[in-house]
Amino acid sequence: MKTYKYLFILITALAFTSCEDELNVLPEDDQSTEQVFSSEAGAQGALVGVYSFAQQDDVLNGTSTLATEWQADNVDFVGSFPTFNDIRTYETQADNTSIFAIYDDNYEVIGAANNVIAFVPTIEDENFTEEERAQVIAEAKFMRALVYFKLVNLFGQPLQVGGGTTLAVPLVTEPFSISGEANPPRNTVNDIHAQIEQDLTEAIPALTNADNSRATIGAAQLLLARLYLYQERFGEAATLANDAISNDEFVLATNYTFYNTQSTEFFFTLVNTPADGQDSGQGFSGLTNPAPAGRGDAPFSDNLIEAYQEEAGDLRFTLTQTGTSASGEDRLFTSKFPDGNTNSDNAPVLRVTEAYLTRAEANFRNGSTIGAAPLDDINDLRDRANLPPLGALTLDQILNERRKELAFEGQRRMDLLRNGLNLRRPGMPNEAESAPGQNKTILPIPAREVDLSGLEQNPGY
Numbered sequence: 144m145k146t147y148k149y150l151f152i153l154i155t156a157l158a159f160t161s162c163e164d165e166l167n168v169l170p171e172d173d174q175s176t177e178q179v180f181s182s183e184a185g186a187q188g189a190l191v192g193v194y195s196f197a198q199q200d201d202v203l204n205g206t207s208t209l210a211t212e213w214q215a216d217n218v219d220f221v222g223s224f225p226t227f228n229d230i231r232t233y234e235t236q237a238d239n240t241s242i243f244a245i246y247d248d249n250y251e252v253i254g255a256a257n258n259v260i261a262f263v264p265t266i267e268d269e270n271f272t273e274e275e276r277a278q279v280i281a282e283a284k285f286m287r288a289l290v291y292f293k294l295v296n297l298f299g300q301p302l303q304v305g306g307g308t309t310l311a312v313p314l315v316t317e318p319f320s321i322s323g324e325a326n327p328p329r330n331t332v333n334d335i336h337a338q339i340e341q342d343l344t345e346a347i348p349a350l351t352n353a354d355n356s357r358a359t360i361g362a363a364q365l366l367l368a369r370l371y372l373y374q375e376r377f378g379e380a381a382t383l384a385n386d387a388i389s390n391d392e393f394v395l396a397t398n399y400t401f402y403n404t405q406s407t408e409f410f411f412t413l414v415n416t417p418a419d420g421q422d423s424g425q426g427f428s429g430l431t432n433p434a435p436a437g438r439g440d441a442p443f444s445d446n447l448i449e450a451y452q453e454e455a456g457d458l459r460f461t462l463t464q465t466g467t468s469a470s471g472e473d474r475l476f477t478s479k480f481p482d483g484n485t486n487s488d489n490a491p492v493l494r495v496t497e498a499y500l501t502r503a504e505a506n507f508r509n510g511s512t513i514g515a516a517p518l519d520d521i522n523d524l525r526d527r528a529n530l531p532p533l534g535a536l537t538l539d540q541i542l543n544e545r546r547k548e549l550a551f552e553g554q555r556r557m558d559l560l561r562n563g564l565n566l567r568r569p570g571m572p573n574e575a576e577s578a579p580g581q582n583k584t585i586l587p588i589p590a591r592e593v594d595l596s597g598l599e600q601n602p603g604y
Contacts, residue, residue: 176258176262176318176320179258179262180258180262180263180265180266181266181267181268182266182268182271183266183268183270183271183275185266186259186262186263186266186271186276186279187279189255189258189259190259190279190282190283192255193252193255193256193259193282193283193286194286194357194413195419196248196251196252196255197252197286197289197290197413198413198415198419198420198421198422199248199251199422200421200422200423200425200426201241201244201245201247201248201249202248202249202251202252202290202293203289203413203490203492204413204415204420204421204426204427204490205421205425205426205427205428205429205430205431205480205490206241206244206245206423206425206426206430207245207249207293207297207553208427208551208552208553209427209430209431209441209551209553210227210230210241210245211296211297211553211555211556211557212441212550212551212553212555212556213227213230213231213441213444214230214231214556214566214577214584215555215556215559215566215567215577216444216446216447216555216559216566216567216568216571217443217444217446217447217546217550217551217555218441218442218443218444218447218551219231219441219442219443219444219445219474220440220441221439221440221441221442221468221469221470221472221474222430222438222439222440222441222469223469224241224425224440226239226240226241226242227241227440230242230586232572232573233573233576233577233583234583235583235586235587235604236587236604237587237588237589237590237593237600237604238589238590239586239587239589242586242587242589243589243590243591243592245297245586246294246298246312246588246589246592247589249290249293249294250294250315252286252287252290253287253290253291253315254315254318256283256284256286256287256290257283257287257315257316257317257318258318259279259280259283260280260283260284260287260316261317261318261321262318263276263279263280263283264276264280274349277349278349278350278351280349281345281346281347281348281349281350281358282346282350282357282358284342284343284345284346285342285343285346285350285358285362285363285366286358287316287342288338288339288342288343288346288363288366289366289492291312291314291335291338291339291342292339292366292369292370294311294312294335295311295312295332295335295336295339296556296557297585297586298311298312298585298586298587298588298601299311299312299331299332299335299585300332300580300584300585301332301373301557301560301561301579302332302333302336302373302374302375302561303375303560303561303562303563303579304560304579304580305332306333307331307332307333307336308331308332308333309331309332310329310330310331310332310599310601311329311330311331311332311334311335312329312330312335312588313327313328313329313330313598314327314330314334314335314338315327316338326595326596326597328598328599329588329598329599336370336374339366339367339370340367340370343363343366343367343370344367346358346363347360347363347364347367350362350363352390352392352393355393355405355407355409355410355411355412356405356411356412356413356414357411358411359390359392359410359411360390361387361390361392361393361410361411361493361498362387362410362411362492362493364383364384364386364387364390364410365383365384365387365410365493365497365498365501366493367383368380368381368382368383368384368386368387368498368501368502368505369497369501371383371505372501372504372505372561373557373561375508377504377505377506377508377509377511378505378509378511378513380501380502380504380505381501381502381505381506381509381511381513381514382513384498384499384501384502384505384514385502385513385514385515387410387495387498388495388498388499388502388514389514390410392407393407393408393409393410393495394407394408394495395408395495395496395499395523395527396408396495396496396527397527398458398527399458399459399461399462399527401494402462402479402480402488402489402491403480403481403482403488403489404489405489407495408494408495408496409491409492409493409494409495410492410493410494410495410498411492411493412489412490412491412492412494413489413490413492414489415486415487415488415489415490416487417485417486417487420486420487420488421486421487421488422486424438424486425438426486427479427480427486427488427490427551428480428481428482428483428485428486428487428488429483429486431476431477431479431480431551432464432466432476432480432481432482432483433464433465433466433467433468433474433476433483434466434467434468434469435467436483436484437476437483438469439466439467439468439469439470439474439476440468440469441476441551442468442474442475442476443463443474443475443476443477444571446568446571447546447550448475450543450546450547451547454530456529456530457528457529457530457547458527458528458529459528459547459548459550460547462477462478462479463475463476463477463478464476464477464478464481477550477551479491479551479552480551491552496524496548496549497548497549497554499520499523499524500520500521500524500541500544500545500548500549502514502515502517502520503515503517503518503520503521503536503541503544504517504538504541504542504545506520507536507538507541508538517536517541518533518535518536521533521536521540521541521544524544524548525544528547538562542558542562545558546558559579560579560584563579564579565577565578565579566578566584582601582602582603582604583603585601586601587600587601587604588600588601588604
């Protein structure tokens with residue numbers, strides 16, 4: 144991906160210029176856009192550019208993912224970044240520069256995807272088949288949906304608070320040269336969810352399972368299943384999760400050696416190299432590795448350690464390392480991202496384990512057995528973890544299995560909020576502030592966007 148990444152950066156540098164008095168998510172197009180989207184090669188390069196923008200630490204390579212983990216109960220933040228610590232202590236302000244970077248970098252992906260979706264159909268290249276065009280557009284729609292899902296969860300209250308009518312983020316689906324809308328307002332959670340559903344539904348028929356470093360059918364099915372789970376459309380969530388599991392190209396891994404590989408455990412994994420991937424030291428590898436290789440900023444919370452130790456022999460608790468934290472203490476860190484030297488670990492975006500967990504929860508809450516009985520799905524995962532099978536199942540047990548399987552991968556915060564649970568456990572700091580619906584369980588719209596674009600700010604900021 145490296146060669147295409149730098150080609151795309153060069154192309155976009157020529158094609159787009161920033162406009163400081165407009166919403167930062169809308170690049171100002173000029174005539175070079177026609178040059179970019181004049182051939183199949185240009186279209187493919189632009190699509191690779193979408194993935195390359197997603198490699199920014201603030202998008203899919205760990206910064207925003209891990210921030211949700213220390214906002215909840217899985218991770219402690221012990222580093223020196225005050226902007227990160229404010230998220231952990233529920234003291235975030237609207238001028239938090241790390242939050243601006245998250246907002247800005249994710250919209251760069253959306254802007255790049257919008258250009259692919261809008262301009263690929265206009266390319267006059269007789270060698271660029273309709274099937275090839277459809278797949279390029281489908282991959283861009285998947286990436287747009289994936290990033291909007293991240294943004295709506297970070298900046299908007301969950302559906303269970305306000306029924307989806309609360310404000311989330313601006314919905315931008317066209318390049319500025321087409322829409323002409325310089326400062327779009329914030330849309331509701333329901334609006335963003337509807338766009339995510341539309342993008343994924345349209346993408347699935349045109350995708351393949353050929354390369355899990357890019358969008359696949361299974362990845363789109365699982366992401367749509369996650370949306371339906373969050374929306375409490377449990378029958379549909381179970382069906383889509385089962386569809387994802389039914390893809391022959393992907394299979395539940397037999398052990399936990401799949402991290403930082405392109406194992407068939409992954410429907411989609413963002414592949415990184417030392418020269419092309421995490422680039423700020425604030426992503427997965429930098430934050431979760433002890434010093435001196437990493438920053439030592441994000442060790443296990445005591446509460447997460449206790450969750451693993453409730454049952455002896457849990458193999459998931461072997462994905463650990465002990466080392467020096469940023470505060471100078473010996474702490475326990477995850478070993479899911481072991482390369483603290485070159486920060487080249489892959490990002491685990493969507494994997495088969497989540498499909499099993501989603502199918503189990505959705506079936507349990509729906510009273511159905513689509514694909515498998517919920518107890519069977521959970522026991523399959525427990526068997527891999529070297530734990531005895533359960534004889535009966537509760538929702539709390541499903542959520543606990545989700546926690547232990549997906550720790551450090553950014554799922555815990557929304558699993559708690561969508562189930563009406565505080566982000567912090569009793570006795571942890573900021574327990575009251577972490578209750579669903581409280582102001583600082585979601586992030587502020589960056590002050591710069593409020594000032595320049597007139598966006599309405601979230602309550603409490």
